[in-house]
Amino acid sequence: MHNPSLVILVLLAACGTPTDPSATVEASRLGSEAWADAGAGASDNLGFALTAADLDGDGMAEIVAGAPLASNPSVEEGIVSLYAGSAVPTLTATLEIDVASSGFGASAAVADVNGDGMLDLLVGAAKYETTPQLKNEGAVFLFLGVAGGGVASIPAWSATGGQRDAMLGRSIVSLGDLDADGDDEFAVGVPLWDAVGAVNAGKLVKYAGGAVPAMLGEASLGLAGATEGWALTVASNFFGDGRAVIGSGAPNAGGRVAVYRADDLSSQATLSAAGTARLGYSLASGDLDGDGEDEIVIGDPLLDTVHVWSDASGDAMYTGVAGSHYGESVAVGDFEGDGWLDVLVGAPEADGGVGEASELRGEGDLFGLVEDWSQADLTAGDHLGTAVAAADVNGDGMDDGVLGASGYDGLAAEGGRVSVHFGEGDVLLPVDLATSGDYAILARARSAPRRSRTSRATWA
Template identity: 30%
Template sequence: MRTWFRSGLALALLATACAEPGDDGTDDGLAPVAERGTARVKTRWGEQTMSYRVIDGRAIAEGDIDLGPVARLQLYANTAIDTTRRWPDGVVHYTFDPAIAANDVRRTRVADAIAHYEALTPVRFVEEPDDVCPDEAPNCTDYVYITSTTIPGVGGTSALGRVGGKQNLTLAANASVGTVIHEFGHALGLSHEQNRPDRASYVTINSECIDTGDEADDADNEIDWNGQYNVSASSEGFGAYDFASVMHYSSTGGRDEDYLAAPCNGRQPMERKATAWCPESICSDPGNDGVAEFISAQRTALSPGDVNSMWGMYAEGIGASEAGDRLGAAIAAGDFDGDGFVDVAVGAPGEDVGAVNAAGAVFVWKGSGEGFQPWLTITQGWLGAASEATDELGAALAVGDLDADGYVDLVIGAPGEVNGGVSDIGAVFIARGSEAGLVPAQTVTQATVGDLDEGNDRFGAALAVGDFDGDSRDDVAIGAPGESLGAGPAAGRVFVLRGQANGTVTAWDSVGQDEIAVVGNGGIAPPPVPLGVAAAGDAFGAALTAGRVDTDGRYDLVVGAPCDSDNANCAGAVYLFRGAVGSLQGWRRLTRAAPTAFDRVGWSVAVVDRDGDGDGDLAAGAPYATVSGQTSSGLIQLWNTSGTSLSTSSLWSQSPFAANEPGDLFGATLASVARPVLFSPAQLYAAAPVEGTSGDLVETGVVQRFTVTGGALGHNALVRESPVGIEEDGDEFGRGLAVYGALEGTYIFVGAPGENDDSGAVYVLGAIGNAAPTHRQVLVQHGAGSHTAP
């Protein structure tokens, strides 16, 4: 997984002074201009000076960046050029020079490049019929004019960002699609990757090997390539240096013809440093000296870093915060587009869709080096279904790779789904991951699993994803806590569906409290004994998680039944089912050592390797448990796993890390990094979403973190909404909770669905190893629109 900060860079939209369409900017009253010069450029990072060479009356910087007519630069020599403008709404109007014939291959290549941008970024292009932009076209006064380049040895040139009025983008007759993508990148605001101010850590610039265009045999209009290797103060790099960027030059870019002679002696103008990581497809070792210093220019497609740069610059708003949306009630994180950055989906089950009350929605933010960018709004309309009042789409979320294609898929619960006027039947929707992000894939109902749609079943109230059968494709477990199987009691049931190669799921198995207990390696203990007794209201399936509890490589299923009353009224229980090829096997029913009425053990469940022995241990929240006389203060019950044996381990309450107080509901939400991943060790996060944090505040919420230290799970950190947010009554910080263990550290997503009159928010934190989590970003709805997949 990528680092916290974006790979790729955006020079903030270099703009020349505005010229009217058709105006070449010349002015006979101006003094003759020098062959070389500099321009003051104002960027969002401050002012910089950019060197250029005059070619055909235009100032060309860095090899292919067109600063505009040089006479205009002279006219405004005492004014810094404003570079902070982007294309409004991410829409670029463009037209072709009539001299580029209708059958010119460049028109096809422009169309291919535009299709590439529109498939992966929020940018959209509108072609105008000719060089005269119609007055009624939106943003028509600003447009790109695609014409032919007159500079030898250059594939094209472009202004940097939106100039205002007509701006040229030139292409050589043989320009490739990759070259067009590169030049459009400039027009949209991307600079050259090798001009990052931190480039000294990644590349070596051998200035004596660069063609300055001053040799006697150079043409008058040959560019000075030395400028392309000048460090640009405004080209602020974010995160990992991106050798694969379509904006990165090759080692030989602007190489002097005499590079084999002294003083260059065969070196390239730019070479990779031995300590810098570079993909093998980009960097090679032609000298066989053990150092892959030669850099090839990638001109095939936007790199993931380039795509994220576009989203960082042009992402639209996502939704609009409204009272009752409850954004953050459910959260799931995964890499939906395979770019190496974790993305996050956030449920807002109270979201109104048009005039439909509480139909629900899911908002998706795209991960990038600059944080999370608004990406996609998912409603039932987007999924191919109808939004109905109180459907609660987004009340439950889970992620996994259902088709083993390398892209993470999203599973969405709508437990309040209405069918035929009957409410709370429930439904589940699957959105498939792809290079372009999430796309609709399937609607799953109880009919899909061979059952009847019935009111109050709440099919989809809880979800879990894992490879239960060991076929390398993840499977989906769906909780229906109000389900009554046949004429049986409404005790709840869990339906398990197998992942398929086409990204959908098919019915496979279902489990309940009456499953036969299986011990050892699949043998049935004589006589056959059911795990528990199903009774109405047990809410079996109200909480689910999947994890490797034993070491056979298959995921196991953990099911919470928070009102299981076999031992005491609503004392609760946890049911464990072992993954297997044919069907899930009943394993254990687990309770507190001394079950107490209304503890509601199993309200939440998690798997974490608490002692580092390779077996996943179990944790269950009992948020209504009385602790030290404090009603509903809450606790967590832990069970230790050793092979196929489980034993009651320990109980955790908030004390001594926080006070046990009535109504805190500690353990109402759990999330874990089940097994260590480099800088993301095994960790358990537990929320007390109605904890009063200070003074008279109530229901503000806190999250506690437990880490493995010395072979045991111990308290490590307390996470609060402050100092980034303002702790207020009813925020319910921690009601939604998800963690994602990546190579570089742990992402922690904390939902506060009660924030701002139940409009909701998500707080993003990060932690490296067992260091204290730090706040990184707050996600809220904003703006009037959002991008949807084309």
């Protein structure tokens, strides 16, 4: 079992084999586990979905963790737990809608939807139904921010899928204030929506901000079986023109990501790569190389790869251990506080289902090094890396890694777990690679990324 108290990054030769049994290596930018909480109910799946943001303005991000199969008391209604940011996060609220089999907590996002200067919380309930005929239509709920931090316990607004098995709410993303009216817009994924003649094509739906958000439009490639909207991200200045775009993952038609202008939903590109299988299952974005244009990070967990797409330089691909579901979750953050963004990658099937999280370390040229870690007290089936998020939870100026392990059995079978690794910066440590003993070598050099130009034309 990996030693959680020391995570190291080994500098390997280009061939991937160390040539000197004694070397100096770099410690992880994320430290050992600093805090964790476990789901108390059987099959809660706490940590299935994660986000984090500073809801109370104290400089420390709150953690939002979804447990979509929790029963409290309605069977599998789902709950969302809010933890106050600090060196030792504390549970401050539990949200629910008390509708059985809703999957509430399947996704979450933070935005100032009503423009009052306080952040609000959007939560997806992908299996919600208004009538039996609309089973699994899905829904999204808006919980308004309140003075002093946190959010209201009762949703102020909701929207539903309107089609059986559409699963609206599988993903949510804040778009920011696109029209400068003071209210943030947002988009919601509907991955199992049926287009005319195209079953499970999927789509995204865009909503205006305001006290009562209104639907502004929708977008879809219209490809049968694509499940578009499974994951969503927003990338600023992706094309270098100052305009934001929405990336919409369509992982089940060979794998692709549709790119739309965030302001008018006009289709701009379809990102795809030869030989992919579930490209677009997870998405994140950020300016990873410091050129002023965001890149889009795309997970393909079936092939255990993560792609970094840049309009300027094309595609860089990073490969994890076969069968680990590397790329099932991704997040972007600056774990050292050096101004370079890093990528956090979940691999929940690694080590026989124990799960791992990995850091693609940003060095300004899209990543040179990779390191992995897991937790000593996790076992097969815990699935660390089901979800990942990045934010400054303890207020030290460095982003921290928030990790979900939805199958964790600590308090109850598959109750789930959420944990935090604080960003710590770089520390050089002498390690004997030949006699590492208890210090398991958790790192491996990445293979050279495969690069190609992107095309501008164009719960599975």
